[in-house]
Amino acid sequence: MNDRVRIIRFNIFDRLFHVFIMVTFLIQAVTGMGRLLYTTNWGKTIIGLFGGYEGATAVHNTVGILMIIGFVIHIAYVLTKVEWKEWRKSLFDPDSLVPRKADAIHLGQKIRWFFGLGPPPAFDRWTYWEKFDYWAVFWGLPLLGITGLMLMYPLAVSRIMPGWVLNILVLLHRAEALLAMLYIFIIHFTIGHLRRGMFPMNECMFAGSVELEKEHEEKPLWIARLQEEGRLEDVMVPGPPRWFRILYFTFGYTALAVGLYLLVNIIIYRHYIDWH
Amino acid sequence: MHLRRLLQKAVLQATLGLLGVLILGPWPALAQEEVTSSIRRYKDRELSTGYYEEYEVKPRRARPFVGVPEVQRRYTPIAPYQPRAAIEPDVRSRMEDSHAGIQFYELRRCEECHQKEARQSHTTRGNLTCRQCHGGEPIAGINYYYSPLNPIRRHAYVCAKCHEGANTSFATYLVHERTGEAPTRKTFPSLYYSGWFMYLLIVGTMAFFGLHTLIWVGKETYHYIQEKTKQKAEEEAPPEEPKNE
Numbered sequence: 330m331n332d333r334v335r336i337i338r339f340n341i342f343d344r345l346f347h348v349f350i351m352v353t354f355l356i357q358a359v360t361g362m363g364r365l366l367y368t369t370n371w372g373k374t375i376i377g378l379f380g381g382y383e384g385a386t387a388v389h390n391t392v393g394i395l396m397i398i399g400f401v402i403h404i405a406y407v408l409t410k411v412e413w414k415e416w417r418k419s420l421f422d423p424d425s426l427v428p429r430k431a432d433a434i435h436l437g438q439k440i441r442w443f444f445g446l447g448p449p450p451a452f453d454r455w456t457y458w459e460k461f462d463y464w465a466v467f468w469g470l471p472l473l474g475i476t477g478l479m480l481m482y483p484l485a486v487s488r489i490m491p492g493w494v495l496n497i498l499v500l501l502h503r504a505e506a507l508l509a510m511l512y513i514f515i516i517h518f519t520i521g522h523l524r525r526g527m528f529p530m531n532e533c534m535f536a537g538s539v540e541l542e543k544e545h546e547e548k549p550l551w552i553a554r555l556q557e558e559g560r561l562e563d564v565m566v567p568g569p570p571r572w573f574r575i576l577y578f579t580f581g582y583t584a585l586a587v588g589l590y591l592l593v594n595i596i597i598y599r600h601y602i603d604w605h
Numbered sequence: 606m607h608l609r610r611l612l613q614k615a616v617l618q619a620t621l622g623l624l625g626v627l628i629l630g631p632w633p634a635l636a637q638e639e640v641t642s643s644i645r646r647y648k649d650r651e652l653s654t655g656y657y658e659e660y661e662v663k664p665r666r667a668r669p670f671v672g673v674p675e676v677q678r679r680y681t682p683i684a685p686y687q688p689r690a691a692i693e694p695d696v697r698s699r700m701e702d703s704h705a706g707i708q709f710y711e712l713r714r715c716e717e718c719h720q721k722e723a724r725q726s727h728t729t730r731g732n733l734t735c736r737q738c739h740g741g742e743p744i745a746g747i748n749y750y751y752s753p754l755n756p757i758r759r760h761a762y763v764c765a766k767c768h769e770g771a772n773t774s775f776a777t778y779l780v781h782e783r784t785g786e787a788p789t790r791k792t793f794p795s796l797y798y799s800g801w802f803m804y805l806l807i808v809g810t811m812a813f814f815g816l817h818t819l820i821w822v823g824k825e826t827y828h829y830i831q832e833k834t835k836q837k838a839e840e841e842a843p844p845e846e847p848k849n850e
Contacts, residue, residue, distance in 0.1 A: 341617070342617065345624070352628075353627065367730050368730070406613070409616070483778075487777075490774075493796075496778060496793070504806075508803075524822060603726055
């Protein structure tokens with residue numbers, strides 16, 4: 330794998346943010362599901378790992394606050410990426426994750442391709458499902474963060490708004506968390522691991538670079554744009570060292586195992602989930 | 606430009622610091638001790654005075670799970686008839702003895718009739734009994750003037766026993782309301798509709814992207830296998846003779 334030409338796709342910040350969200354999300358999922366399914370033996374076992382119900386709650390709250398801080402840092406980072414003098418061009422650049430008109434067209438082309446009615450769409454740097462992944466987290470984190478923070482202090486919240494708002498907050502927190510878990514453990518994992526050519530694992534989020542040959546097929550517009558601007562040579566990087574690959578394969582597969590274990594148990598114990 | 610590089614450096618350091626705290630920091634786990642419920646520990650006053658008013662000393666274990674109501678109801682109909690309480694809840698909720706006139710009342714347990722209510726997390730997790738909030742026999746309807754659950758004193762007589770500092774606003778939290786069910790539409794419309802909104806969001810997202818991913822991965826794999834078999838056939842077949850042009 331090292332002898333193929335590789336180009337850079339994610340910088341060190343993107344990769345660190347991804348590792349951070351992986352670790353925190355899985356901790357929140359484990360402590361959250363354990364408490365949600367506290368009435369089952371499985372839930373009791375899981376939160377037993379964290380020192381009981383209150384221990385699991387403490388972990389959940391602490392990691393939740395860390396996630397909020399991480400999100401704020403991420404926003405600060407994103408703001409440094411925008412060229413503010415030409416913000417309109419910078420925001421709707423193909424290198425930006427802001428949705429464009431082309432994304433809707435690509436989705437239409439993809440659906441046409443599903444039914445054999447046309448060629449698959451030619452993507453630029455970010456495909457529409459990658460953008461959806463990003464913005465789904467961007468919407469989910471504040472929702473879960475704000476509802477979670479309010480549920481941490483129910484008495485303070487009831488002083489500024491009626492107490493029945495807490496009913497709705499609990500519902501929103503649980504439903505959004507469940508949606509996030511289902512999406513990550515079913516769809517994100519399938520796309521990241523089971524696609525043709527990616528099979529054991531799509532390494533680009535950990536290695537930071539992708540094989541140029543594969544991207545010619547996947548994202549021809551991006552490569553064409555790089556060639557046109559003459560930047561293709563600049564973004565070429567050597568492949569990840571062997572020890573690093575072993576490290577992130579172990580890490581990635583551990584996360585995958587935790588996620589699938591949770592998913593199976595969510596399905597088994599679905600009747601015991603209380604929505605509020 | 607210089608400022609930007611400085612900010613990026615700060616972001617990197619902060620992210621690394623967060624990860625470090627996450628990995629190296631101690632778990633905020635709490636000590637295990639004997640408790641009445643498996644969640645709430647004894648209040649300090651009760652520990653220091655040794656006076657356990659409405660709490661009993663129990664070993665640390667949770668109550669047996671009450672069961673999935675629908676399933677129980679279907680196979681073992683423990684309530685063979687609908688008492689009048691089911692027909693006229695408004696009247697019952699204002700009576701001093703809300704169970705007046707119900708046959709064999711003394712022989713029954715609360716959860717035989719109030720199955721859904723007994724499944725609430727105050728019971729299943731907080732280990733509370735029904736009477737700890739609703740009062741002793743005769744159990745008054747929640748709208749009866751002297752009931753502890755009457756909204757004029759609920760926050761002080763019931764909620765604040767555990768949630769210290771509970772006020773009237775806090776006491777408007779509805780304990781037995783159920784999210785997606787028909788009666789909630791009238792009693793608590795905002796909960797009902799936000800429940801349906803989230804339900805449709807989950808089902809919609811999962812249905813769309815589930816199908817999208819399934820067709821996509823399936824089609825890609827199909828093409829891949831086709832290509833492979835084609836390659837294999839070409840390798841095995843004798844090379845075609847060059848055509849004269």
